[in-house]
Amino acid sequence: MKKTFKLSLAAVALVAGAAAHAQSAGTWMARVGGIGLYPQVSSGNLSPPAWPNTQTDVSSDWTLGGGVTYMITDNWSVDVPVALPFTHTLTGAGAIAGVGTIGTTKALPVTVWGQYRFGEPKSTFRPYLGAGLTYAYFFDENATNTLNALSGGTPSNPTTFSIQSKWAVGVQAGATYSFNERWFLDGMVGYTWLKNTTTLSTGQTQPMTLNPVSVAISVGYKF
Secondary structure: OHHHHHHHHHHHHHHHHHHHHOOOOOOEEEEEEEEEEEOOOEEOOOOOOOOOOEEEEEOOEEEEEEEEEEEOOOOEEEEEEEEOOEEEEEEEEEOOOOOOEEEEEEEEEEEEEEEEEOOOOOOOEEEEEEEEEEEEEEEEEEEOHHHHHHHOOOOOOOOOEEEOOEEEEEEEEEEEEEOOOOEEEEEEEEEEEOEEEEEEOOOOEEEEEOOOEEEEEEEEEEO
């Protein structure tokens, strides 16, 4: 009887362990790697007084990132990516193309994804699709002397600017490849619909369509 009981406990432990190693309901996964953000910029014109067709371009950036995923069922999951802030350079475009850098800003997108993962929990390769909500937080905006000169700022009263933080929706496609029961590789491409407004201390405004494409590659661990 004791031997049977011990064997039963061992069997339960093996089943529980296998479930924990697979991408099955109740599994937690954590990952770390790199993430890139590529704004697909469509700049509006700076409001008067300004040269007609005064526009802005925004650079891409890569940073250290990762995330945590929880499997609600064997196929549905919730994912919360994390990353260090991105640093973006703003350059003149349109009528002021060629003037160079007019400012910099940091961005921290806070996102929650709902995902559907194809295949079986123990599949080595599992593609997934997701949709989610992002709060795009912009901070630490810094204007250059170039922007100051273009906008009529002075050393005693320099031009500053702020970028509107805003909610946005996005979609993603990705896949995981399991090296073994615990370790896996994750790759993802996402697209977010984001429009906001930049406001200068002069009172001028500029609408921007950013619509960033995100690319992430990371190594993860299943708990």
